[in-house]
Amino acid sequence: xxxxxxxxxxxxxxxxxxxxxxxxxxxxxxxxxxxxxxxxxxxxxxxxxxxxxxxxxxxxxxxxxxxxxxxxxxxxxxxxxxxxxxxxxxxxxxxxxxxxxxxxxxxxxxxxxxxxxxxxxxxxxxxxxxxxxxxxxxxxxxxxxxxxxxxxxxxxxxxxxxxxxxxxxxxxxxxxxxxxxxxxxxxxxxxxxxxxxxxxxxxxxxxxxxxxxxxxxxxxxxxxxxxxxxxxxxxxxxxxxxxxxxxxxxxxxxxxxxxxxxxxxxxxxxxxxxxxxxxxxxxxxxxxxxxxxxxxxxxxxxxxxxxxxxxxxxxxxxxxxxxxxxxxxxxxxxxxxxxxxxxxxxxxxxxxxxxxxxxxxxxxxxxxxxxxxxxxxxxxxxxxxxxxxxxxxxxxxxxxxxxxxxxxxxxxxxxxxxxxxxxxxxxxxxxxxxxxxxxxxxxxxxxxxxxxxxxxxxxxxxxxxxxxxxxxxxxxxxxxxxxxxxxxxxxxxxxxxxxxxxxxxxxxxxxxxxxxxxxxxxxxxxxxxxxxxxxxxxxxxxxxxxxxxxxxxxxxxxxxxxxxxxxxxxxxxxxxxxxxxxxxxxxxxxxxxxxxxxxxxxxxxxxxxxxxxxxxxxxxxxxxxxxxxxxxxxxxxxxxxxxxxxxxxxxxxxxxxxxxxxxxxxxxxxxxxxxxxxxxxxxxxxxxxxxxxxxxxxxxxxxxxxxxxxxxxxxxxxxxxxxxxxxxxxxxxxxxxxxxxxxxxxxxxxxxxxxxxxxxxxxxxxxxxxxxxxxxxxxxxxxxxxxxxxxxxxxxxxxxxxxxxxxxxxxxxxxxxxxxxxxxxxxxxxxxxxxxxxx
Amino acid sequence: xxxxxxxxxxxxxxxxxxxxxxxxxxxxxxxxxxxxxxxxxxxxxxxxxxxxxxxxxxxxxxxxxxxxxxxxxxxxxxxxxxxxxxxxxxxxxxxxxxxxxxxxxxxxxxxxxxxxxxxxxxxxxxxxxxxxxxxxxxxxxxxxxxx
Numbered sequence: 001x002x003x004x005x006x007x008x009x010x011x012x013x014x015x016x017x018x019x020x021x022x023x024x025x026x027x028x029x030x031x032x033x034x035x036x037x038x039x040x041x042x043x044x045x046x047x048x049x050x051x052x053x054x055x056x057x058x059x060x061x062x063x064x065x066x067x068x069x070x071x072x073x074x075x076x077x078x079x080x081x082x083x084x085x086x087x088x089x090x091x092x093x094x095x096x097x098x099x100x101x102x103x104x105x106x107x108x109x110x111x112x113x114x115x116x117x118x119x120x121x122x123x124x125x126x127x128x129x130x131x132x133x134x135x136x137x138x139x140x141x142x143x144x145x146x147x148x149x150x151x152x153x154x155x156x157x158x159x160x161x162x163x164x165x166x167x168x169x170x171x172x173x174x175x176x177x178x179x180x181x182x183x184x185x186x187x188x189x190x191x192x193x194x195x196x197x198x199x200x201x202x203x204x205x206x207x208x209x210x211x212x213x214x215x216x217x218x219x220x221x222x223x224x225x226x227x228x229x230x231x232x233x234x235x236x237x238x239x240x241x242x243x244x245x246x247x248x249x250x251x252x253x254x255x256x257x258x259x260x261x262x263x264x265x266x267x268x269x270x271x272x273x274x275x276x277x278x279x280x281x282x283x284x285x286x287x288x289x290x291x292x293x294x295x296x297x298x299x300x301x302x303x304x305x306x307x308x309x310x311x312x313x314x315x316x317x318x319x320x321x322x323x324x325x326x327x328x329x330x331x332x333x334x335x336x337x338x339x340x341x342x343x344x345x346x347x348x349x350x351x352x353x354x355x356x357x358x359x360x361x362x363x364x365x366x367x368x369x370x371x372x373x374x375x376x377x378x379x380x381x382x383x384x385x386x387x388x389x390x391x392x393x394x395x396x397x398x399x400x401x402x403x404x405x406x407x408x409x410x411x412x413x414x415x416x417x418x419x420x421x422x423x424x425x426x427x428x429x430x431x432x433x434x435x436x437x438x439x440x441x442x443x444x445x446x447x448x449x450x451x452x453x454x455x456x457x458x459x460x461x462x463x464x465x466x467x468x469x470x471x472x473x474x475x476x477x478x479x480x481x482x483x484x485x486x487x488x489x490x491x492x493x494x495x496x497x498x499x500x501x502x503x504x505x506x507x508x509x510x511x512x513x514x515x516x517x518x519x520x521x522x523x524x525x526x527x528x529x530x531x532x533x534x535x536x537x538x539x540x541x542x543x544x545x546x547x548x549x550x551x552x553x554x555x556x557x558x559x560x561x562x563x564x565x566x567x568x569x570x571x572x573x574x575x576x577x578x579x580x581x582x583x584x585x586x587x588x589x590x591x592x593x594x595x596x597x598x599x600x601x602x603x604x605x606x607x608x609x610x611x612x613x614x615x616x617x618x619x620x621x622x623x624x625x626x627x628x629x630x631x632x633x634x635x636x637x638x639x640x641x642x643x644x645x646x647x648x649x650x651x652x653x654x655x656x657x658x659x660x661x662x663x664x665x666x667x668x669x670x671x672x673x674x675x676x677x678x679x680x681x682x683x684x685x686x687x688x689x690x691x692x693x694x695x696x697x698x699x700x701x702x703x704x705x706x707x708x709x710x711x712x713x714x715x716x717x718x719x720x721x722x723x724x725x726x727x728x729x730x731x732x733x734x735x736x737x738x739x740x741x742x743x744x745x746x747x748x749x750x751x752x753x754x755x756x757x758x759x760x761x762x763x764x765x766x767x768x769x770x771x772x773x774x775x776x777x778x779x780x781x782x783x784x785x786x787x788x789x790x791x792x793x794x795x796x797x798x799x800x801x802x803x804x805x806x807x808x809x810x811x812x813x814x815x816x817x818x819x820x821x822x823x824x825x826x827x828x829x830x831x832x833x834x835x836x837x838x839x
Numbered sequence: 840x841x842x843x844x845x846x847x848x849x850x851x852x853x854x855x856x857x858x859x860x861x862x863x864x865x866x867x868x869x870x871x872x873x874x875x876x877x878x879x880x881x882x883x884x885x886x887x888x889x890x891x892x893x894x895x896x897x898x899x900x901x902x903x904x905x906x907x908x909x910x911x912x913x914x915x916x917x918x919x920x921x922x923x924x925x926x927x928x929x930x931x932x933x934x935x936x937x938x939x940x941x942x943x944x945x946x947x948x949x950x951x952x953x954x955x956x957x958x959x960x961x962x963x964x965x966x967x968x969x970x971x972x973x974x975x976x977x978x979x980x981x982x983x984x985x986x
Contacts, residue, residue: 302889305889306889544872544873544875592875592876593875593876594875631891633884633893634893634923634924634925635920635921635923635979636878636881636893636895636923636925636978636979637874637877637881637884637893639877639878640874640875640876640877642875642876643874646872646884646891647891648886648889648891652870652886653870653872653886654870654872654884654885654886654891655872656872656874656875656884
C-alpha cells in the first residue's frame with residue numbers, strides 16, 4: 001500500500017522541487033525587473049501548478065500556502081499591486097515554507113503538523129494592499145538542496161540554533177538565503193568538532209563554504225556530506241533531540257504569531273529510524289542529467305568503434321607489439337561500456353508507476369474490484385526501451401481490466417474471489433527482459449474469436465477450424481481485430497493489440513499470450529535490454545554489406561549447388577524446403593534493388609522470425625558477427641523503412657542495419673499469404689509432412705498421440721514417489737516440486753497404482769520458461785513417424801482433435817493446454833515474499 | 840554596416856554561398872556507402888572521424904545535370920541540421936568572403952520552385968551573383984519531399 005503513496009509523493013516532490021527551483025530564480029529576476037511580464041507569468045504558472053498538484057494529492061497545508069502566494073502574485077500580475085522588495089520577500093517566504101513542508105513530507109510521508117496562519121494572513125494582507133508586518137512571519141530555514149534529489153535531504157538544525165529560530169545575534173528572524181554571523185560560527189563550531197564528518201549534522205551549514213547553501217545550489221561539499229553521511233549511517237538515528245526544545249517554545253520578541261511547531265523537525269527527525277535506512281542507502285546516488293549520460297554513452301560508443309578498428313588493424317599484423325596492451329585496452333573498453341550501459345538502466349517499476357492509479361480509476365469506472373500485483377519492479381532495462389514500452393504496457397493493463405476481468409458480481413457467481421487480479425511481473429532472461437501481464441479473468445472467448453476471424457476475412461472457416469486454440473488466440477494481435485462487443489470508453493476500438501504488437505516488434509521484441517477459459521489470460525512480452533549496442537551478422541548482398549540484428553535470426557542455412565538445401569521456385573516466388581516445411585524467401589539484393597553480384601554465388605538463407613512471421617532472407621554471403629553500436633539514420637533517410645540505423649564497422653566502413661520487420665513487409669503479399677500456413681506452430685503441419693509422434697494410452701477412450709518435439713523427456717518413476725493431496729499431485733524432480741497432471745484431472749488411477757508395490761508410472765515431462773510439469777499416462781505405446789491430419793475437431797479441452805495415426809484413430813494432445821495447467825499449478829503457490837499487492 | 844562571412848562554393852558552374860558559421864568542415868566524400876531505396880539526392884553515408892554523415896548531392900538537389908566524366912574529385916561541406924550530420928557534395932570550394940548585409944537582396948521572383956525555397960537571397964558581387972543557400976531547407980526531409 002505504502003508503495004503507491006510513496007511513489008506518487010516522490011514524483012510530486014521531484015516535480016515540485018524543480019518548479020520551486022525555477023520560482024526562486026525567477027522571483028529574483030522579477031524583483032530586479034518588476035516590469036518583465038514574462039517572468040511574472042512564469043512564476044504565476046509554476047506556483048499555480050504546485051497549488052493544483054497539492055490539492056490533487058490532498059496536501060491541505062501546502063495548498064493553503066500556495067494558494068495565498070498565488071493570490072498575491074495574481075495581484076502583481078493584474079498590476080493592482082506595486083512590486084516591492086517586501087512583497088517579494090513575502091512570496092519567497094511562502095516558497096520557503098512550502099519547501100520545508102515538502103522536506104517533512106519526504107521524510108515522513110505526511111505533511112508535518114504546523115500552522116501557517118502567520119504567513120497566510122500576511123500574504124492576504126499584502127494582497128489587500130494593507131500594511132504588512134514582515135516580522136510577523138515565522139521564517140524558516142530551508143533544506144539546502146533540491147527537495148527530491150537522490151541525496152537524502154535533511155533538516156536544517158544546527159544544534160545551537162533550531163529551525164525557524166530567531167537569530168539571537170540580530171534578534172530578528174533570518175531571511176532565506178541570509179547568513180548570520182552566529183550561524184557561521186555555529187557552522188564552524190560544528191565542523192571543527194572532534195568527530196569530523198560525524199559532527200556534520202544533516203543539512204547543516206556547509207562547512208566548506210561556511211554558509212548555508214541556497215536552495216538549488218549544489219556544492220561539492222554537499223555531495224561530500226552526503227557521502228560522509230552514507231558512511232556513517234548512524235547520524236540519522238543520532239539526530240539530536242535538542243531541536244525539539246529549541247523549536248517548541250515560540251521564538252522571542254519580534255515574532256508575534258509564530259507557528260507553535262513550525263516545520264517540526266522533531267517530528268521528522270526521530271522517525272528516521274529503521275525504515276529510513278533505505279533512504280540512507282540512496283544518499284549514495286546523485287542525480288545526473290540525462291544529457292550527460294547520453295553524452296557519455298555516445299563517447300563510449302565511439303570508443304568501442306575505435307577499439308574495433310584497432311583490433312582489426314592489429315589482427316592483420318603478426319609482429320605487433322601493440323597486441324598485449326591493445327588486448328587490455330579492449331577489455332577495459334568492454335568494461336567501461338558495461339558500466340556506462342548500467343547508468344542507463346532503470347527499474348521497470350518506473351514504467352509501472354502510473355498503473356496503480358490507472359487501475360484504481362478503471363476499477364471505479366467499470367465497477368469491478370481489481371487488485372494490481374507487481375513483481376520484479378526492480379528489474380532493470382535501458383531507459384530508451386523503457387520509454388518505448390510504457391504505452392503498450394498501459395494499454396495492456398487497461399485491456400485486462402476492461403475485457404479480461406469479469407464484473408465483481410459475475411466473479412462471485414462463478415465462485416471466484418470477488419477481486420479480480422492483474423499481475424505484472426518482470427524478470428531477466430539472457431539479454432532480454434520478460435514481462436508478464438496476467439489476469440485471472442474469464443480468458444479469451446475462443447469461439448467468438450474464430451467467428452470474428454472469419455467475419456473479418458482474416459482466414460477461411462476451413463483454415464480457422466484447423467487452428468489450435470492458441471493460434472486462434474493470437475489473432476487478437478492481427479490488424480483491425482477487436483472482439484469487444486461494445487466499444488467502451490477505455491478500449492475496444494480494435495487498434496489496441498495490433499499496435500501493441502507492432503510497437504513491441506519494432507524494438508526487436510516478441511509478444512505472445514496464453515489463455516484458459518475461465519482462468520485468465522497471460523501476455524508475455526520479451527524485449528531486448530538495450531537497443532544501443534546489439535550483436536549483428538554482417539551479410540553481403542550485391543556488392544554491399546549490411547548488418548542484421550542477431551536477435552531476429554533463428555538459423556542460417558547454406559544453399560547452392562553443392563549444398564543440402566536447394567532454393568525452389570513456385571511461379572516467381574522462392575521457397576526453401578526446411579525440415580519438411582516450406583519457408584517463403586525474400587531476396588535481399590533484388591528487394592533493395594541492388595545490382596546483382598555474380599549469379600550462383602554461394603548463398604545463405606537466414607531464417608528470420610519476426611513475431612508470428614517466419615521467412616528466409618537470401619543473402620550472398622555471411623561475413624562476420626560483430627557487436628555494433630546502433631546509430632540512428634539522419635532525418636532525411638527516415639522514409640527508407642527497411643533500415644533501422646547505421647553503424648561503423650571495425651574497418652571504418654559504414655553499414656546499414658536492416659530492419660527485419662520492415663523487410664518482411666517490403667517483401668509483400670507473398671509473405672502475408674503464406675504466413676497463416678507457415679507459422680511455426682504445430683497445427684500448421686496439417687499438410688502431408690511426416691511428424692514424429694508419441695503414442696500413449698491415458699484415461700479412457702481412444703489412444704492418444706502427441707508430437708514428439710513437445711516432450712522434453714520421458715520419465716519412469718515409482719508411483720509411491722508421487723505425492724497426492726487435495727486433488728493435486730506433485731513429484732520431487734531434480735530438486736524442485738513438479739506438478740503432475742492427468743488427462744482427466746482425476747487422480748484415482750494414480751492412487752490405486754500407489755497401492756501396488758513398485759508400480760512404475762510413465763510420465764511425459766513438458767518444460768517451459770522456468771517450470772516443468774509431468775503428465776501421468778497409463779502406457780507409452782510407440783513412437784512413430786506418420787502424416788498427421790486432424791479430421792475431427794475436439795470438443796473438450798486438452799485435445800486438439802482426432803487424427804488417424806498409424807492406422808488408428810488417436811486423440812491429439814493439446815500441449816498448450818497442459819502447459820497452461822502446469823503453469824497455473826506453479827502460480828498457485830508463488831513466492832509471496834517479494835510481491836506487493838496494491839488495491 | 841554589418842559584415843557576415845560566407846563560404847563560397849561552386850555547383851555546376853554557379854557560385855553559391857553558405858553562412859560560414861553553419862559550415863563545420865570541408866572534406867572529400869570518400870568511402871560512401873550507398874543507401875538503397877533512398878531518394879536520388881542521397882549520395883550515401885560515410886564515416887567522418889567516427890561520425891556517420893549523410894552525403895547529399897547538391898547537383899541532384901538543385902536539379903542540375905550530373906558531373907562530367909573526368910571532373911576533379913568533388914568536395915563536401917559539413918553541415919548540421921536538426922542534430923544530424925550532413926555532407927553537401929559540391930564541385931569545389933572557393934574562398935571565404937566577408938559580405939556587407941546592405942548588398943544583400945531577396946531572391947528574385949522568377950526562380951524555379953526547387954530553387955526558390957532553398958535560397959535565402961542574392962549578393963551582387965562585381966563579377967557575378969552569389970546565391971546564398973539555406974542549409975536548413977536544403978537538407979530538410981519535408982522540403983525534400985516537396986521538391
